[in-house]
Amino acid sequence: MKIRNSLKTAKTRDKNCVLVRRRGRLYVLNKKNPRLKARQG
Template sequence: MKIRNSIKSLVKRHRDNRVVRRKGRIYVINKTNRRFKARQG
């Protein structure tokens, strides 16, 4: 999982990426290709 300042650039890498907010943190998750994961905050 990448911890990044800019989540928007990681969302654009794959068309199935989703931005999810959990417990004050912002995550990028992908159900089809699970290697695209990121966290912010």
């Protein structure tokens, strides 16, 4: 999982990317291509 300052480009990389908020953190998850996972901060 990549840790990024901004998820703007992370969420638009693939159409299966989903933005999720868990425990006060923002995550980008992708079931089809898990390599695209990212977390903010």
